[in-house]
Amino acid sequence: DIGQTVTLSGWVNSARDHGGVIFIDLRDREGLTQVVFRPEENAELAAKSHELRDEDVVQVIGTVAARLAGTENSKLATGDIEIVATTLKVLNKADVLPFQLDRELSNEDLRMKYRYLDLRRERMTKNIRTRHRITNAARNYLDGNGFVEVETPILSNPTPEGARDFLVPARLSPSKFFALPQAPQQYKQLLMVAGLERYFQIARCFRDEDLRADRQPEFTQIDIEASFITQNDIITLVEGLLASMFKAAQGVDVPLPFPRMTYQDAMDRYGSDKPDTRYGLEITDMKDVFENSGFKIFKGTIDSGGVVRAINAKGFAGITTGQMIRLNELAIEAGMKVKQLAFIKVERDANGVLEYKSPLWKFFSEEEKEALIAKLGIVENDLVFFYAGTRDEACNILGRVRIEIATMLKLNEGSTALNFLWVVDFPLLAYSPEDQAWVAVHHPFTRPKTEDIPLMEAGDYANVRAEAYDVVLNGYELGGGSIRIHEGDLQSKMFTVLGVTEEEKAHKFGHILDAFRFGAPPHGGLALGLDRIAMLASGEDSIREVIAFPKNNKAC
Secondary structure, eight states: OTTOEEEEEEEEEEEEEETTEEEEEEEETTEEEEEEEOTTTOHHHHHHHTTOOTTOEEEEEEEEEEOOTTOOOTTSTTTTEEEEEEEEEEEEOOOOOSSOTTSOOOOHHHHHHTHHHHTTSHHHHHHHHHHHHHHHHHHHHHHHTTOEEOOOOSSBOOOOSSSBOOEEEOTTSTTOEEEOOSOOHHHHHHHHHTTOOEEEEEEEEEOBOOOBTTBOSEEEEEEEEEESOOHHHHHHHHHHHHHHHHHHHHOOOOOSSOOEEEHHHHHHHHSSSSOOTTSOOOOEEOHHHHTTOSOHHHHHHHHTTOEEEEEEETTOTTOOHHHHHHHHHHHHHTTOOSSSOEEEEEEEOTTSOEEEEOSSGGGSOHHHHHHHHHHHTOOTTOEEEEEEEOHHHHHHHHHHHHHHHHHHTTTTTTOOOOOEEEEEOOBSEEEETTTTEEEESSOTTBOBOGGGHHHHHTTOGGGOBBSEEEEEETTEEEEEEEEBOOOHHHHHHHHHHTTOOHHHHHHHHHHHHHHHTTTOOOEEEEEEEHHHHHHHHTTOSOGGGGSSSOOOTTOO
């Protein structure tokens, strides 16, 4: 474009006076372009440019010129050229900003108050555009696979999705309320009964629940449902969808297919149904080492049906007192009944002799010590944590400890790995001691595995597996779904197991049970969290960084 006359409009990113020659970096959504005002060519224009301040909105007309040799800026896409201004129009003057746009700001309340200024920052602009690209990629991919985009209502009847509803007064029906949808679950199933066969929606959802870095009261999910489809069909479809989204965001080719892991394996090895597999620190079952041990606590736990499990935090023998206190606090929060995790620290003494520092070590036989060292690969500077108790306790406690150790050791710092993973074969039901009832692990429309339906009929609810699947990336659940129940009698049975009375069935679920009477096809689907995907694709650690106007950490 050298020699061309151009018009640029945007903000003054910075202004510099070099001996009367004024340079400004003009910023628009594409980036920065250097503009020069030369007094020898237009003294009046140069004098006017002296009045420019950061964030003034201007329009500049000028000629594109090559920068002088040696003054190029390789850090800018436009670093080889500049605009020699012939016209300057100040469209709006800016007051002094409440914070500098070129610095990170930790005061979130200030950022939210002036979000329109926060969004001017390069990082935030990039995040919003990344979100646009992955959303566009999703739409194109699903359209190319025969899916039809259908909007479902925002004002609707409440549905059981596991969280509290937000309610909206219905003016025309006093004392009655609409609920904002936690998810379009029943609507999309009704669309399958309607014969649309392949549906998707960029759906707005609302849940009144506590905030986290990856959770907001209002959020967006990519909702997908299809008829005459199997679990493998959906998994293959979603793998291609996610690959296209991350290609659009990062320009990377995601290896396909993703690994798969059963729910039980994920919990046993990682203590989480959304494991981060970028690092090891796997939980190891120690039954074969201690089932005949003379150490009564370990042997007694195993004899009573419990487990003894361990994590080897390699190279972590230099743990600080504060870090140890933090790990014990997390373990107690996760259900540990004692005050301190059992551990073995492996270090050399002043004479260079390897020591196994632990109150436990003296209780182990030589055979147990050798087996323990071999099984966990224990070497100098390792720190081994143990837990003896129920399987659920061990999974929850060591799972929390594992994540915190990885944070303390900075195992993921600087990582660009994309470790996608499917977790499959979830339990269909879980017993809630608080409610004294069985509850759905996913939702009440999830189909039990065909081979496990007899277990459900026999009342062996704890061992019934679901046709359910979650897709995970680096410790975050990106989305989950299931093959749905499409038969009225099986759906009614599921409601009965969940303690739903006949009256409640008719009142809350009559519409979907009625629909199943008129020829409902087999169907299934999945919902992906668009905000989380945008967060991870942008390299952020909070979804607030990829939402234009999010709620703050107090949900305000």
